Amino acid sequence: MYIVTGGAGFIGANLVQALNQRGITDILVVDHLTRADKFLNLTDLEIADYLEAERFLNLLENDQMKGVEAVFHEGACSDTMATDGRYVMENNYQFSKTLLHWCQRHNVPFLYASSASVYGMTGTFVEERQAESPLNVYGFSKFQFDQYLRRMWPALRAPVHGFRYFNVYGPREFHKNRMASVALHFYRQYRLDKHVHLFAGTDGYADGEQRRDFIHIDDVVAVNLHFLDHPRSGIYNVGTGQAQSFNEVAVAVINGLERHAKRPAQDLSTLQKAQIIRYIHMPEALNGKYQSFTQANIHKLRYAGYDSPFLTVEEGVERYIHWLMERPN
Template sequence: MYIVTGGAGFIGANLVHALNQRGITDILVVDHLTQADKFLNLTDLEIADYMEAERFLEAIEKDQFSGVEAVFHEGACSDTMATDGRYVMENNYAFSKTLLHWCQRHHIPLLYASSASVYGMTGSFSEERQAESPLNIYGFSKFQFDQYLRRMWTTLEAPVHGFRYFNVYGPREFHKARMASVALHFYNQYRLDGHVHLFAGSAGYANGEQRRDFIHVDDVASVNMHFLDYPRSGIYNVGTGQAQSFNDVAVTVVNSMRRMADEDIHDLASLQKSQTIRYISMPEALHGKYQSFTQADIHQLRAAGYNQPFLSVEQGVARYIHWLAGRES
């Protein structure tokens, strides 16, 4: 049996999909379904069982599972604007520690979601302590668990892999609302209004030229499957290693939708001139907390043996838009 916590969520459901593609269906999905429509992420997938996170925690504390091949731990409060620190630390940090120790006792590989948010505003994105300075309680919860794991490296009884995901986008994120990727927001904006909104220039960047390391969720799933097959304990950045602008994402979204409608394709300048791409002021709540640039240092990921190419924004976002359009039809 394989366990996927957060398995009804964005990355978790895509990991279930990746396992299904390997013919694996003996999967226990663990999640919170207080947001009930997340079940839609699982309707086309094959799983053996579902369990609410609180019951799962009680079950592992009582050692009620056997025959577990691996645990993919994606479950977390992922809202970077969350203000209930006690809830975030209990859900993200304490839960993860309990699961880690259970996996170690039973010699079960653990593959878990860390986050690029641990880097904060340092401007450095390598898996080193001096680069880590989270800006919010979500980032701190992920950072603190990484730190806890680091103190255990020499005593591990089973492989543990922490993945610092950068800006992930792709299928099965509809439920994330404001925390969804900009690709999904741009798709919805253009479909409904015929234009998209990006942030105006900030931190020395021109309008829409703030840059992030955008990674398609298929690539994230591929990394997880690689380390399932070839364990090598460590904490790894999971990004493409190449930052691209929000303008790049917007142009790809708009032109992908235009192609499907047999309309003319336009470059950034034309889309700006026609007001198809518009710029708005950054909300006050994000001032001083907004990463205008991220780019994963993927040297350690490559050194650990993952050598597959990553989708560019132009490739990955176009693939995603076609998936979204097919879902709407």
């Protein structure tokens, strides 16, 4: 049996799909369905069982889980604006520790979601302590678990892989609301209003030219499965290694929709002049907490043996638009 925590969520459900594509259906999904519409991520997938996280934790603590091949731990409070620190630390940090220790006792591979948010505003995106300075309690919860794991390295019995995801986008993120990718936000805005909103210039960047390392969910899943097949314990950045601008994402979304409607593509300057791409001031709540630039250093990932190419924004958004347009939304 394979366990996927957060299995009804964005990354978790895509991992379940990938396991299904390998012919694996003996999968236990663990999640919270307080957001009931997340169940939609599972309706086309095959799983053996579902458990709420509290019930699952009770079974772990009473040593009642048997025959587990691997644990993909994607479950977490992922709201970077969360203010209930006790809840975030209990859900993200303590739960992760319990799972880690259980996997070590039972010699089960453990693959878990860390986050690029651990880097904060340092501007250095390499898996080293001096580059890490989270700006919110979500980032702190991920950072603190990475630190806890580092202290355990010499005593590890089973493989452990931590993945510092950068800006992930792609299918099965409808339920994430404001925490969904900008690709989905731009898609919805353009279909509704025929224009999209980006942040005006900040931190020395021109309007919409803030840059992030945007990675398609298919690449995230491929990294997870690579290390399931070829274990090499470590904490790894999972990004493309190439930052692209929010303007580039907006252009890719708009042109993807235009191509679908069999209309010609347009360049950035044309979209700006036509007020199809518009710029707004950044909300006060994000001042001093917004990463205007991220770019994964993927040297460690490549050195560990993952050598597949990553989708560019243009390639990945095109794939995502195709998926979105095939579904009612």
